[in-house]
Structures are given as C-alpha cells and as structure tokens.
Amino acid sequence: MTLRTRLSGGNTPRPNRWGIDSEYGVLRDVLVGPIDNFSWQPGNAVAQRTERNGLRYDHGKAQAQYNEMLDAYRQADVNVHILPAEEGLPYQIFARDSSVMTPWGAIIMQLQKPYRRGEIAPVLRFYLDNDIPIYDMVSAGNVEGGDFMVLKPGVAACGFSGERSIEPAVAQIKSWFEAEGWEFYSYAFDPHFLHLDVQMGMIAEDLAVVCTDVVEPEFVNWLKARGIRIIDISYGDVMRMGTNIVALGGGRVLIPSQSRALIEACRAEGLTVLDPDVSMIASGGGAVHCMCQPLRRDPA
Numbered sequence: 001m002t003l004r005t006r007l008s009g010g011n012t013p014r015p016n017r018w019g020i021d022s023e024y025g026v027l028r029d030v031l032v033g034p035i036d037n038f039s040w041q042p043g044n045a046v047a048q049r050t051e052r053n054g055l056r057y058d059h060g061k062a063q064a065q066y067n068e069m070l071d072a073y074r075q076a077d078v079n080v081h082i083l084p085a086e087e088g089l090p091y092q093i094f095a096r097d098s099s100v101m102t103p104w105g106a107i108i109m110q111l112q113k114p115y116r117r118g119e120i121a122p123v124l125r126f127y128l129d130n131d132i133p134i135y136d137m138v139s140a141g142n143v144e145g146g147d148f149m150v151l152k153p154g155v156a157a158c159g160f161s162g163e164r165s166i167e168p169a170v171a172q173i174k175s176w177f178e179a180e181g182w183e184f185y186s187y188a189f190d191p192h193f194l195h196l197d198v199q200m201g202m203i204a205e206d207l208a209v210v211c212t213d214v215v216e217p218e219f220v221n222w223l224k225a226r227g228i229r230i231i232d233i234s235y236g237d238v239m240r241m242g243t244n245i246v247a248l249g250g251g252r253v254l255i256p257s258q259s260r261a262l263i264e265a266c267r268a269e270g271l272t273v274l275d276p277d278v279s280m281i282a283s284g285g286g287a288v289h290c291m292c293q294p295l296r297r298d299p300a
Contacts, residue, residue, distance in 0.1 A: 001128050005105050006136040010179035012104040015133045018296050021103045021153045023202035025297035026249030029079045031126070032292050033095035035066045036085035040284035041115060049239065061280045066093075068276040069254075069288060076248045076274060081130075081295065086122050090115060093281070094290040096197070097144040098123040101294055104180070105133030107173065112142040112164050132295065136176060143169035146195030146290060151202060153300050155226060157185040159196030187219050193238070197289045201243040203231065203253050204271060205300065209245065209262055211238045231265045241287035248274070249298065256287045 006012050018029075040057045073080050083095055091113075098119040099106045106127050111117050127134055143165040148158045156177050160170045170186050177184040193199050193214060200210040200223075210230045212220055223230065233242045242262055246254040255263050257275040266273050278287050 001131060001134070003134050004136050005133045006176060008179070010181060012135065012180060014103050015105055018101070018132050019103045019105060020101050020150055020294050020297040022205070022297065022300035023149055023151060023294075024204050024247040024249055025300040027076070027078050027246070027294055027297050029081065029294070029296040030073060030246075030292050031081045031083060031095050031099075031123075031295050032070065032073075033083050033093035034085035035063055035093050035281075037087060037090050038062060038093045038281070038284070039090045041090055041113075055283060057284070058280060065276065065278045065280055066291075069278055069291070072254055072274040072276045076252060076254075078248070081126070083122055083126055086118065088115075089118055089122075091284075091286075092119050092122070094146075094286045095123070095293045096146050096286075096290045097195075099127070099293060100145040100148045102135050102150065102177075105135040107135050108137040109145050109148075110138050110142040110169065111144055138169050138172060140172040141166045141169040143173065144195060145293065146197045146286075148173070149196065149202065151208075151223075151228070152205070152226070154181070155183045155185075157187060157196070159187045159189050159199075161189055161191035161193070163191040164195060185219075185222055187216075189216070190214075194285065195290075197244055198238060198241065199243060201245045201289060202247050203245065203266060204247055204249075204251070204269075207231070207269065209233055209243045211235060211243060214238060231262065231269075233259075233262055237261060241282040241290075244282070244287035244289040246288050246292060246294075254288050256282060258282070 147165040150156050158170045174184040206227050207229050212232050242259045252272045254274050257277040263273050
C-alpha cells in the first residue's frame with residue numbers, strides 16, 4: 001500500500017470498493033471509534049458546559065449507549081468496523097476527526113489537541129491493514145474531520161475556526177479537490193462551535209439540518225443555491241449536538257434521541273429515524289456523527 005494515491009494533476013482513479021461521493025448515499029461500511037478509554041476532556045464548550053452544570057461521567061452508562069448506537073447501525077445493515085483501542089487516547093472514540101473518506105480514498109488529517117494527536121497512528125494502521133487506499137496526508141497544519149463534508153457529488157465543504165482546523169490546511173485539501181474538478185467551499189466560523197458538524201449536517205439528498213442563528217448568511221445562501229433545503233434548529237439544540245447526525249441513505253437517518261424537534265421534522269419529511277440515546281457521550285463534546293467515519297456509500 002502507498003501512502004499517497006492522489007495524482008497531482010487530478011483524475012485520480014476511484015477504488016472499486018471504498019469511498020463516498022456524498023453524505024447521504026446508502027451507508028454500507030462505517031468506521032467507529034472505540035469507547036474503551038473514553039472520558040470527558042476539557043477544551044470544548046460542550047464539555048465545559050456539562051461540568052458547570054454539575055454532571056459527572058458514568059462509563060457504564062456511556063458503554064450501554066455506545067452499544068445501542070452500534071445496534072442501530074446493524075439494524076440498518078451497515079457493516080461496522082471498530083478502531084483498535086490504544087491507551088492514552090481518551091477521545092479516540094471520535095473517529096470522525098483523524099481521517100475523512102473521499103471518492104478516491106481516505107485523507108489522514110492532523111489533530112490540534114495534544115491528547116488527540118496520537119489518534120493518527122491507529123487509524124493509519126487500520127487503513128493499511130484493510131487495504132483501503134490513502135488518497136493523501138495533510139501536511140499544511142491541523143485540520144479535523146468534523147469540519148469536512150462531501151455534501152453531494154461534485155461539491156464538498158470544510159470549515160475552519162483557526163483552532164481545531166486552520167485555513168492553510170483547509171486550503172491544501174481544497175486544492176486537491178479542485179484539481180479533481182470538484183467545487184470546494186471553505187467556511188470560517190467562531191471556535192466556540194468546535195466543528196462544522198456542530199452547526200450543520202446532511203440528512204438526506206438535498207436536505208440539511210442547519211442552525212441559521214449561528215451560521216453566516218453567506219453559507220446558508222450558498223447551500224440553498226446548490227439546491228439544499230434546510231431544517232432549522234435552535235442554538236440550544238446545537239449545544240446538545242442537535243446537528244450531529246448520520247444519514248444512512250434509503251430514506252433513513254441516525255439522530256441522537258435528545259434531538260426531539262429534529263426527529264419530528266425528519267419524520268414529517270417521511271424519513272425513518274433511528275434514535276439511540278448517546279447523551280452521556282454527547283455531554284463530552286461529540287455525538288453520532290463525531291463517532292463515525294463512513295468508509296463506503298453507494299454512489300449518490
């Protein structure tokens with residue numbers, strides 16, 4: 001296996017088995033982070049708010065909720081791959097950030113927090129051990145997968161706050177996608193919101209959940225100009241990981257059970273909702289979207 005399948009001038013071949021070209025094609029294989037060493041860590045607004053409210057972490061409850069989430073994937077006929085756990089990586093559960101999948105293979109990201117930087121090693125070994133192509137590895141600075149989305153075929157976006165993800169690293173990925181002929185939108189936002197997937201998420205084809213109170217109007221207009229309808233949610237729901245969802249494809253979506261307003265809105269759209277309770281995990285700063293990295297989706 002090579003650590004770079006990307007062709008500098010574009011036209012990189014697409015692998016036969018692995019890859020995604022949207023956030024909503026039918027999900028076939030997903031990579032999930034391990035819960036073994038998970039605990040709440042300081043350094044994000046959600047975890048800090050949880051601690052201010054006097055809540056305490058319960059690993060047994062978190063484990064039960066994690067198992068409920070895995071059962072939801074299996075109920076949806078998704079093949080679940082779990083990263084091998086490594087000591088000293090309390091946020092390895094959030095497999096979204098250390099890598100992202102593209103139509104051409106995986107990109108290995110760079111993580112900002114010192115206690116997360118070691119997550120690169122196990123995810124890199126996972127791809128190599130499973131013969132999953134590595135499109136490239138970011139070298140221009142830290143950028144995390146929670147900021148990146150393949151919105152639809154030919155269109156991707158990546159946010160940056162100057163903390164978890166920085167503009168030079170996003171610009172590097174943008175140059176790769178543009179060489180492949182894709183449109184790539186880079187979006188600056190306030191670091192209070194951690195990642196882009198705390199502000200928006202794709203529910204289904206041309207349907208997204210967005211908190212318009214916190215997302216810049218230019219971004220909302222850009223989404224609408226690309227035919228993406230928006231279900232709006234409140235700032236309070238955002239701080240409870242309300243946009244942190246996973247489209248399963250085929251009219252199905254995985255949404256944390258605490259996102260009641262969004263669940264009702266999705267059911268009104270005729271979608272089937274799988275709604276595991278992941279509140280103990282989400283209180284540490286990430287929910288179902290943060291815990292997974294799609295490895296293979298049907299073409300959109």
